[in-house]
Amino acid sequence: MTTKKNLFEEHSIEYKIFENKEALSPHFTPPKLPYREEEIKRVVGLMAPALKRGKPTNIFIYGKTGVGKTMVARFVSSELHEMCTEKQIPLFLSYINNRMYTSKYAVLVKLLKDLYESDKQYFEEKKLAVHESGAPPTLLYETLVDYIEGKGVGVVVILDEIDAVRDLDNLLYTLTRANDETRKSRKPEAKYGYVAVLGISNNLFFKKKLDPRSRSTLCEEEMIFAPYNAKQLTRILMDRVKLGFKDNKVEDSAVHLTAAVAAKEGGDARYALRLLRKAGEIAEANDSKSVSEKDVEDAHKSVEEDIVFESLGTLPEQQQVILLALADLTANGTANLTGEKRNQFTSGEVYEEYKKVSKQVVKEQPRSMRWVREYLNELEMLGFISMQFSGKGSRGQTRLVELGEDPKKIKEFILRSLKV
């Protein structure tokens, strides 16, 4: 006897444990942000001038992943936007994730596109063109200034993961110059306009690389978000449990364990939620009547692997090849004269291995050493490897490269991701 199965059948199953799975997703904005009241208050204070048609203070927010930086920024700015709309104060809000827009040029194009989307009418009336890549940068800049001046609109740009912008100095200079220009040329009848920047980063050290002028621009006001501790995470999770799960489907002990694990991982709330969601999925799949500690433990392992694999998979192919080469070196543990296993390799050694792997595994011409050094820097920034200068003991000036994760797993993941 044939059982006809609809393709969508498994997606139409009613959940027994989840009430609203969305509430556990990283994109969900909860109605309340516990333990961030102070930070919210401060950002509100700094942005408040917008309500009097003044330029908000530029803000730089720093903190590890999953400590609510983006949430606070988006929450406060959308409230501000709401209030401005109510009071009929022109304000434009743009959220840009710099992981996707990694140059001044790309950011400018994105910003203009957003402006166009929100105000097509004005753009067409004034015959301001929307530019795609290829347009001269000065033209992009002029369009931006024209719009701000002509409309007298305040523009608040949230630059998330701002450290990913390669020519950040240049970008900040351009944006602030737009301010000076609109202010200078303001005729009595002209309306007020400005660009305010809210930068977010989880890498404090990048600040040192900025040139002093752009640092003082960006960091007019600096805020540091501390990681959540286990107790705070528990409360955050409890709130979400109420929203995301049916009543009494998550054991208290499971929540506490999740919070404890996430606290140890650096107080990352996003991680905690992901863990809880995975635990819920496991419980759901097992047809359990509630989420238990055991489910959280199981989720811990699989989430850990998911995260590594996901981030590995988004890397450019050549960077994956480099990691593969490094993993090979580390796994084979090329013994030195004294016979001990090494896990650090000079950039030259990595390059030699990379050349081999690139030709053999991916049938491709290896990149030049100069460019591989650039790749290595990127991989370090992303935390896949760590590097330090070879101090004494080594001849010449080089850097020692070390893999951050277990070489066997990296190897397995990359081979899977490259499909070879």
Add this chain to the structure above:
DNA sequence: CCTCCACAGGAAGCGCAGGAGT
């Protein structure tokens, strides 16, 4: 002390894709 090693990272430039201006 000087020189050399083994790189680091800046500068210039090249081919390409793709928009602007004509």
Add this chain to the structure above:
DNA sequence: ACTCCTGCGCTTCCTGTGGAGG
């Protein structure tokens, strides 16, 4: 349709640097 630009990914060339070797 064309020429002129620009950004992007990358190579080539180059100067800088800190310890090792003589």
